[in-house]
Amino acid sequence: MKIMPRFRFAPSPTGGLHIGTARTALFNWLAARSMKGHLVLRIEDTDVKRSKGFYEKSIIKDLEWLGLEWDEFYRQSDRIKIYREFAQKLLDQNKAYRCFCTPERLEKLKKDQYAAGKMSKYDNRCRELSPSEIEKNLKEGKKFAIRFKVDTDREITFNDLIRGSIVFNPDTIGDFIIIKSDGTPSYNFAVVVDDGDMKITHVLRGEDHITNTARQILLFESLGFRQPFFAHLSMILGRDGSKLSKRHGATTISEFREEGYLAEAMANYLSLLSWSPGDNEEIFSIRDVVDRFRIQDISRSPAIFDVDKLKWINGIYIRKKTPEELADLCMPYLIRDKIISREDKENPEVMRKILRGAKAFRDNLKVLGDFPFYMKDFFSDVITDYSAESIEVLRLDTSKVVIGSFLKVLENRYKSFDNSIDIDLNEEQCRELINLVAENLKEQKIKGRLLYMPIRVSLTGKTHGPELPDVISIIGLKNSIQRVKQTLEYIKSNSL
C-alpha cells in the first residue's frame, strides 16, 4: 500500500517571511500538491527570546497572501512536554546523558580548539560521569543540558533527492545538545521528534540545513523513527552574490507587498528560482503548474534574486487586471502618499478620475506603488510647472494656432452641456474633440507631432504621458479649459 506523502514547512517566527523561506514554503506546497499529499505548517518557536507572536501572524498572513494553504498546523512551544518525554527515553536507554558543563568552559574549549586549527566539537567530558557524580551534581542544583551520544563508528550517508548521495564523517560531530538547560529542546532535536511524530515523509528545506541532516539522521535512528526523504534547496543570493540581506533592499514578502507587487507575480517569480517548467513558458499560475512540478527537477546551484525580472513579471500581471481591479488595488497607495484621503472613496468625481487613470497608466506600471507618482499631476487643478522640452514646443508659431483652436473646441463642447447635467466625457468623446481640432487645422497642414504635442503640453506642461484622449478624460472638460487658458497665459507672460 502506498502511504500518503507528507510535507512540512517549518519557519521560526524570529522575523517576517523572508524571500528564501517563502520559496521553500512554495516548493513544499507545490511538491505536496503535485503528489496529492499533505502539507504541515509548523511554527518553530523554541527560541523563547527571539520568537515573537506578531512574527507568526505576519508569516501566516504572507503565506495566505501568496495563495499557499496547509492541511495541519502545529506550534513547537505547545509540544515541549513531548520533547522532554522523548529525551527521557533516550536518557533511559543510555543514548543520551546529562551535561553539567558551564557555558564558560564550553566557550573556552571552542576557542582553544579553533586556535589549534581543529574543528570545534564537544570533548564528551560528561559522557562517562558516574551515577554518584550525577547524583551529587543534581543535589547541588547544578544546571544541566541533555546531550546525545554520537556513535562515531560508521559514516553517515543519505540520498538527497536534489543532490544525490551525501556522506559525512561522524568524527566531525561532537555529542550535541538535545535539551537546553532551560528545558526547551534544541533545534535539531525538536525537528526530528516532530518530523518523526508527525510522520513526515519528505523534508524539503534550505541548503543551510545539509550539515544538520547528519545529526538528525542519528536521532531518527535512535528514536526509532522511519527516516524521511531529504531534499535541500539552494540559497537565494543578493545581486552581488552574497547572502540576501537588508542592504540588497526588500527581503521579506510583506515588504514586497507594500511596494506594490502582486501575489500572483511574486509566487510566479519565486517558482522560477531553481526550478523551471521545462518548456519555455515563464508566466503561469502556481496552481496550473502543480502537475508539472517534480522535486528531481529542482536545480542545485544558488540563484541570484533579480528584481528587474520580478518587475517585468509584475507588469505582466498588472496588465491582466481590468481598470476597475487595478484602481481598487492602487487605492491604498494613493491614500498612503496622500494623493487622496480615505473619505475620497465616497467621492464619485475622485473615483472616476482614478479609474480612468488606472486604465491610462496600466501599461506603464511595474509596481502599484508607482501609481501615485503617475497620478499626482492630475489631481492638481493647475499645471505646476512646464518642462524644458514643453517650453520648446510652446515657442513654435504653429503651437499657438493649435492651442487656440483646441481651446475653442473645448469651450464649444462645454457650452453644449446643460448646466444641470454632469459634465463628464469618456475617452471616446475626448477623441472626437481632438479629431475636431485636427479637422480644423487640416488646411494649414498641421498634423502629427506638430498637432498633438502642443495639445499635450497645453494640458499637462509635459511632453510625456498617456494617450491624449485619456489625459482629457482624466482631467475633465472643465479643468482642461482652465489648464489650456493657463498655458496661453504662460505663453503671453513669458513672450514665447
Next chain:
RNA sequence: GGCGCAUUCGUCUAGUGGUCAGGACGUAGCCCUCUCACGGCUAAAACAGGGGUUCAAAUCCCCUAUGCGCUACCA
C-alpha cells in the same frame, strides 16, 4: 582552519555523450507611434581553468580556483 554544497550569456534557466549550446530578464538598434509605455523584430552576450575516459564531452572521472553554507544551550 575543518566539513559540506555548488559553478552554462551580466542575471534566471533549457540541456543528461553527437545541438549553429535554446528561451527569458536586462542592454542596444529597428518597427509601431504625438510622447512615455505596451507590442513586434533584430543584435551583442555563456559551458570557471587544467588534466583524463571516449571516435566524440557543457554532459562521465580527477585536480585546481572561486563562491556559498555549516562549524551554538539560534533556527
